[in-house]
Amino acid sequence: MTARIIDGKKLAETIKLNLADRINALKEKDIIPGLTVILVGDDPASQVYVRNKANTFTKLGLNSSVEQYPASLSEEALCNRIRELNNDPSVHGILVQLPLPANLDANKVIETISPEKDVDGFHISNAGALMTGRPLFIPCTPYGVMKMLESEKVELRGAEAVVIGASNIVGKPMALLLQKAGATVTICNSKTKDLAAHTRRADVLVVATGRAEMITGDMIKPGAIVIDVGINRGSDGKLKGDVEFSSAKEVAGAITPVPGGVGPMTIVMLLVNTIEAAERKL
Numbered sequence: 001m002t003a004r005i006i007d008g009k010k011l012a013e014t015i016k017l018n019l020a021d022r023i024n025a026l027k028e029k030d031i032i033p034g035l036t037v038i039l040v041g042d043d044p045a046s047q048v049y050v051r052n053k054a055n056t057f058t059k060l061g062l063n064s065s066v067e068q069y070p071a072s073l074s075e076e077a078l079c080n081r082i083r084e085l086n087n088d089p090s091v092h093g094i095l096v097q098l099p100l101p102a103n104l105d106a107n108k109v110i111e112t113i114s115p116e117k118d119v120d121g122f123h124i125s126n127a128g129a130l131m132t133g134r135p136l137f138i139p140c141t142p143y144g145v146m147k148m149l150e151s152e153k154v155e156l157r158g159a160e161a162v163v164i165g166a167s168n169i170v171g172k173p174m175a176l177l178l179q180k181a182g183a184t185v186t187i188c189n190s191k192t193k194d195l196a197a198h199t200r201r202a203d204v205l206v207v208a209t210g211r212a213e214m215i216t217g218d219m220i221k222p223g224a225i226v227i228d229v230g231i232n233r234g235s236d237g238k239l240k241g242d243v244e245f246s247s248a249k250e251v252a253g254a255i256t257p258v259p260g261g262v263g264p265m266t267i268v269m270l271l272v273n274t275i276e277a278a279e280r281k282l
């Protein structure tokens with residue numbers, strides 16, 4: 001049997017349609033949700049994501065501006081610009097594209113963003129709020145994954161969930177959300193001994209390692225839900241997930257593709273968070 005494909009692109013479109021009422025209600029009060037994206041340096045992959053985000057926002061009638069700075073920008077100048085945006089009432093969300101050039105302290109930069117405008121949910125105060133069960137903004141990628149699991153009606157209570165990757169932006173918040181939904185969660189990392197022993201127990205497997213096709217079908221429990229957060233661009237320019245799709249789809253019960261899986265969901269949850277930020281100002 002071959003796995004059901006979880007179509008993130010389609011689900012993202014459905015969620016966008018359902019946001020129209022909220023956007024219109026804001027417009028009636030003369031509020032247009034606005035996001036400012038800051039891009040430092042000229043990483044071409046980052047430029048593609050930034051452009052995708054901006055297009056999605058403008059298509060829905062939201063404001064989106066992209067500020068691009070050279071890699072030589074000082075931390076001081078960047079933080080001063082963020083402070084100006086913190087004080088600009090037309091800006092509801094501020095996103096600083098990561099990774100930043102090595103000379104900039106990403107933690108310091110993110111902590112300069114007002115938590116009320118931190119639509120990525122990366123600020124230390126928002127990370128703490130999520131951890132203690134009072135989230136202000138849920139990080140977009142794990143938030144999007146939860147929406148996918150919801151749309152698939154995956155029973156998380158009592159499920160064995162395994163998250164591979166323990167980053168602050170995906171793995172850790174993902175584990176918290178799964179745990180809150182009632183799953184028993186294991187977080188694996190690059191030092192985990194016998195990774196396959198863990199993955200084979202997973203009813204829900206979320207892979208966020210940044211290592212192309214490292215999870216193969218033989219590591220998956222038959223019928224498991226497999227969520228592939230990886231976006232690795234091969235030398236041929238093609239996108240690959242962290243999961244080897246061809247072998248995994250023969251074993252899994254349902255699986256997200258790359259592209260067309262988690263990526264489009266991440267962008268739509270950024271929309272959701274920005275709209276929410278604007279609604280809170282009402």
Ligand SMILES: Nc1nc(=O)c2c([nH]1)NC[C@@H]1CN(c3ccc(C(=O)N[C@@H](CCC(=O)O)C(=O)O)cc3)C=[N+]21
Binds near residue numbers: 098099231239260262
């Ligand atoms: N502060 C910050 N917040 C982020 O959310 C953030 C970031 N920095 N840095 C980079 C990563 C990466 N990321 C993606 C979002 C959507 C797609 C996406 O839509 N991908 C499409 C394909 C796009 C393509 O073809 O290149 C897909 O998977 O179908 C990919 C990657 C957000 N990130």
